Amino acid sequence: MSNSRRDFLKAGSAALVAGMLPVSLVKLAFAESAENFTFAYISDSHIQQIKGSKFVRNWDQGLRRAVAEANLLTPKPDFVVFGGDLAQLGSKPELDHGAEMLSALKYKTYMVMGEHDYYLDLGEYWSKLYGDHFYSFDHKGVHFVVLNSIITYDDWTYNRWESPERRMNEMAGLDNPNGSPFMVGKAQLDWLRKDLADVNSKTPVVVFSHSPIQKIYRGWNFWTEDAEDVQKLLKRFRKVNVIYGHVHQIQYNQIGNIAFNSVMSTAWPWPYPQSYALAESHLPILTVPMNRADPFDERDATGWQFMNMHTGRVDLSYNLYGNDNRTVAWNDKQKRPEDRAFQDEDARVAPQTHY
Amino acid sequence: MKHILILPLLLLAFGSLAQPLGLPPVSIPEDNPLTPEKIALGKKLFNDTRFSSDGTVSCSTCHDATKAFTDSPLQVSKGINGLTGTRNAPTVVNAAYNKTQFWDGRSPSLEDQAQHPFLNPVEMGLPSHQPILDIIAADGNYQEAFKSAFGTSGQDITMDQVLKAIASFERTQVAGDSRFDRFYFGGDSDALSDAEQRGLTVFLGQGRCISCHVIEQDQAVFTDHKFHNIGVGVNELGDKIIPLAQAFMEAKAKGIDVDVAVLSDVDTSHLGRFAVTEELSDLGAFKTSTLRNIAVTAPYMHNGSLKDLREVVVHYNNGGALDENTVITPYLSGGIRPLNLSDEQIDDLVAFLETLTSPGFRAPATETAQAAIAGN
Known part of the structure; x- marks a missing residue:
């Protein structure tokens, strides 16, 4: 822990028990603006049924741990967002098992739809548990929009596959020539236009989606086909944050007025080492796919995050278990999100070049 | 504190300090070089029961040289007036290699560590360190020993020197040369x-022990010097952990002594490394202890809750619980998962752990450990 936090604790008010949060969050308690609050974000748990009541233990542990840790946050977050892909193959047992673990959260929880929750029954059972696939809400002066960004062309969805299971499996694949790009779709864009119509352009807007509302890599659907259409609707707002899951890694970007931040998965990190195949590589061929950098530690390269909403901007603190925790925060001078510790080139950690 | 690596030749100069097979060089702080005078003085201080409020407890009470510098088979240590703490006494043997001291690593060095038990109310219970200096000032033997070790006497003797002498003695308690060392390195x-x-x-391999209990190419200290939640203690806390962690944070912010808090309350003790760092990842996590001489230091884990090595292996084999029906903590470290070892593999692993005993150490009671030494 940094000395500054220790000093702060000693000097601070006895009523404030702040030890589990980074300094940036602690300071919120003293901030005056109504737009300042915290929330937690858990995502991409991929709860997977093996058979009957048997589920993949590793993915269960990831979600259980994030939930248990989020319950320890002090001061308490205003709410928790689950960023999609609660299930692996969208089945009722998977969604039920995931919902049961999520129900241990001691806070109000907002849900985002992921493709793994959707493509078996097109979100029907998910809706029974959680309601609308897309919606908006207001909280302490901030307008929050939750999009279902993982739908695709109707022809692909309704006409191409002989079974819902096949459809689910095809959408779950990476670099899959049978796949189809994610999109928000016309109906939802119309809804979004209407939803935003009455919102003042000075009101901070935060969008939660499963896929990035920007185009990164189409082969893995790190991509939303109609991202530009969504960005256009968000253009008139002064402060916009888009927070997305799906990519299982830390990303941040600024496009015009929109700050983009990704969140970690509680299950596994992307990319898998197979991604080296994208470029010519002389690495030894892996006979056993390694699902994380440290194959001993199931939680290596996974995590969850607390978010500090202040003056309409979102700072993300990543809780990364055995790895160095990271903070990606809004830099008001540069007008973009930046990594607090590793932004400077000198501060970056060089990749390992020998083994 | 700066450290230098002591040269094997220098070790040889002290005779008993020849670098044992399987161990790396001991790191010696630059401001506390090893001398035979200081080591001898440290040993005397280590064994002196007068430095406790009722005159019955010394360092060696819980770190007994005849019990591989533990108080085996006690589950948790006993201090003044028969008071018990919350933790199992770790061995001093090879503690010189630890990067932090105590189960939760709350102390950075042997010198720093030595000051705490004198004052802890369930250990030696002194109100301050002054009584120690008073006893030393009135003791002719100590006067001579401090003179030759530090060139000081009377009121000029300081606690800093007391701690340096004790640490120097502890630093000489290294032991390798086990049957494993002869097999693997010899x-x-x-x-x-x-x-x-x-x-x-x-x-x-399948046991995955090596990931934390590290063996290097030319030496083995059997620890990664890190802290892991392996389900011991914290499993039993269940949901109590939320109010407990919050109450502890509150008390710590108000300035309670962490050393006292973790040794006087069993539940607080189970918070582990979190009590020191306040990091979520450290909740219920304890230091990876060395496995050297493990067969002679039963019982095991920070609270001494596992009575023999077979229970330890079964605990890990179940993915973090001795009883497979236990609800395992969600805060479990990512390295702990069921191992699917067969009964024979468990027996073999226990047999291997019993080969890590250095010459001269023996278990106080258990028959299995005795047998291992006999086979040695």
Whole structure:
């Protein structure tokens, strides 16, 4: 822990028990603006049924741990967002098992739809548990929009596959020539236009989606086909944050007025080492796919995050278990999100070049 | 504190300090060089029961040289007036290699560590360190010993010197040369039986022990010096952990003594490394202890809750619980998962762990450990 936090604790008010949060969050308690609050974000748990009541233990542990840790946050977050892909193959047992673990959260929880929750029954059972696939809400002066960004062309969805299971499996694949790009779709864009119509352009807007509302890599659907259409609707707002899951890694970007931040998965990190195949590589061929950098530690390269909403901007603190925790925060001078510790080139950690 | 690596030749100069097979050089702080005078003084201080409020407890009470510098078979240590703490006494043997001291690593060095038990109300219970200096000032033998070790006497003797002497003595308590060392580093392929060699294979492979209990190419201290939540203690806390962690944070912010808090309350003790760092990842996490001489230091884990090595292996085999029906903590470290070891693999692994005993150490009671030494 940094000395500054220790000093702060000693000097601070006895009523404030702040030890589990980074300094940036602690300071919120003293901030005056109504737009300042915290929330937690858990995502991409991929709860997977093996058979009957048997589920993949590793993915269960990831979600259980994030939930248990989020319950320890002090001061308490205003709410928790689950960023999609609660299930692996969208089945009722998977969604039920995931919902049961999520129900241990001691806070109000907002849900985002992921493709793994959707493509078996097109979100029907998910809706029974959680309601609308897309919606908006207001909280302490901030307008929050939750999009279902993982739908695709109707022809692909309704006409191409002989079974819902096949459809689910095809959408779950990476670099899959049978796949189809994610999109928000016309109906939802119309809804979004209407939803935003009455919102003042000075009101901070935060969008939660499963896929990035920007185009990164189409082969893995790190991509939303109609991202530009969504960005256009968000253009008139002064402060916009888009927070997305799906990519299982830390990303941040600024496009015009929109700050983009990704969140970690509680299950596994992307990319898998197979991604080296994208470029010519002389690495030894892996006979056993390694699902994380440290194959001993199931939680290596996974995590969850607390978010500090202040003056309409979102700072993300990543809780990364055995790895160095990271903070990606809004830099008001540069007008973009930046990594607090590793932004400077000198501060970056060089990749390992020998083994 | 700066450290220098002590040269094997220098170690040889002290005779008893020849670098044992399987161990790296001991790191010596630059401001506390080893001298025979200081080591001898440290040993005397280590064994002096007068430095406790009722005159019955010394360092060696819980770190007994005849019990591999533990108080085996006690589950948790006993201090003044029969008071018990919350933690199992870790051995001093090879503590020189630890990067932090205590189960939760709340102390950075042997010198720093030595000051705390004197004052802890359940250990030696002194109100301050002054009584120690008073006893030393009135004791002719100590006057001579401090004169030759530090060139000081009377009122000029300081606690800093007391701690440096104790740390110097502790730093000489290193032990390798086990049958494992002779097999693995010494090239003696007959040093381990077939079962023990199979156990080593489990240790390196399916048992995944090696990931934390590290063996290097030319030496082995059997620790990664890190902290892991392996389900011990914290499993039993269940949901209590939320109010407990919050109450502890509140008390710590108000300035409670962490050393006192973790040794006087069992539940607080189970918070582990979190009590020191306040990091979520450290909740219920304890330091990876060395496995050297593990067969003679039962019982095991920070609270001494596992009575023998078989229970330890079964605990890990179940993915973090001795009883497979236990609800395992969600805060469990990512390295802990069920191992699917067969009964024979478990037996082999236990047999291997019993080969880590250095010459001269023996278990106080258990028959299995005695047998291991007899086979030595």
